[in-house]
Amino acid sequence: MTLIDGNKIAADIIAELTAEVAQIQGRKPCLALVRVGDDPASVSYVTKKEKTSEQIGITGKVILPPVTISQNELFALIDQLNADPAVDGILVQSPMPKQIDEVAVFRRIAPQKDVDGLGTMNLGKVAQDDETGFVSCTPAGIMELLARSGVDLKGKHVVVVGRSLLVGKPVALLALQKKAGANGTVTVCHSQTANLPEITRQADVLIAAIGRAEFVKADMVKQGAVVIDVGINRVADASKRSGYRLVGDVQFSGVAPKCSQITPVPGGVGPMTVAMLMKNTVKAYRLAQSH
């Protein structure tokens, strides 16, 4: 069993981007990070994204509207950023306060600046195998982990557990694409699936993205499978100072011995998300420069 080291792979990508951005003369790529409210996870994510931007040489521009901002005021802010030629990428951190329609916000971001890839147009481009768009960061990170771990999906059975818009559906579409590394046979399972273990046991590559702690057990996995664990769940743990520990959607100690390759949690898919955001931002900059 080989561990897929997301920290190492993400660091490689960040190093590649740092070298690339260092070559850029004049204005550097710029990423606008909009955070509405003080959700602790959001604060930590946005800080991480800002720091990684700076490390690479990307200008990270953090914008903190009040938590009471209306949908229309947020639209106006996005419109301003859409029109600003000094901004290449725009990310509005989820979750947003309850008065905001997140899907509408994602759709408001100009497709060519939607580096988080959650807008309708960029989702459609994933379905169209159109590489001018932006793939959302977690599914893009999963595909990059697989590619850099030598896993070619061609003709393999890829089983995705979870049908979310952020992970399950786009990663299924990516695995299905007619391009090198993809061409998988893809099954998407979810809470309504009958005989789930029977299906997951067919997976050559199993992608767990359900958000339920240690849901995937050893008897649900085929010997020799590649397992990608997208979950990040807190479970109570009195032995930790914080009172909890992080576990994935996969029961790691039981499943890992059966796998040819597996991602750990933390240190698997997680670090890739920020790296792919940075990659998308540099791509957005290149696209803007070429027009």
Add this chain to the structure above:
Amino acid sequence: MTLIDGNKIAADIIAELTAEVAQIQGRKPCLALVRVGDDPASVSYVTKKEKTSEQIGITGKVILPPVTISQNELFALIDQLNADPAVDGILVQSPMPKQIDEVAVFRRIAPQKDVDGLGTMNLGKVAQDDETGFVSCTPAGIMELLARSGVDLKGKHVVVVGRSLLVGKPVALLALQKKAGANGTVTVCHSQTANLPEITRQADVLIAAIGRAEFVKADMVKQGAVVIDVGINRVADASKRSGYRLVGDVQFSGVAPKCSQITPVPGGVGPMTVAMLMKNTVKAYRLAQSH
């Protein structure tokens, strides 16, 4: 075994739409049908769409640019139709001449007039379970056939053979949606799939959309399955005056006895496509009126 009668179901939908359009005071819905060139199948499809429009009371406006039209000239024509408040829906018939980028043409159509549902924005809305968009006509027709035949996909294993943008991928996304009638477990197979019969035999609902005559044989189908045959293939037949007959992607005589329900070819999915185009056009009209 019950035959799913696409002609009957399409006629029902057309009758419903005719009654609905008859209630409309003032300007009736209008569908612009753009056909570039004289491909015989296109001529026949566009004529059928125009006639069905008129039957329902929808204004069918056929536009026939020269086959030599450039991409930019076609864009200009689409922009005109996009801006015309008297036009509710726009369809540019595929295939287009080789100087035209079809995906770019579909994307140029204003999303709120893209009644063929092939534009990037409307594809993205299918992934988002967003019902304000337009679902492309063949996948929409398949879902309607299933619904009106009492087939609820919830928890069922739906196997789609074929990953095209016109059928395979959108119907997979529809079957996966969190809405009544959907909620299926979905597998998409294609030319690169290993052990295809092993996978198709798991299907409670099998959707064949590969474009290969009589590809799905009896030993690939589970007893009691529902089979939807999207293929329309010409095979040589000296006994016919035309010299050919139409067959589906399913070897009907062998497969049908194993099925609980199956669509014939012709007379299954085919007639639904035009009916769903009409339904989308009336929806586009309603959306335009409500703004």
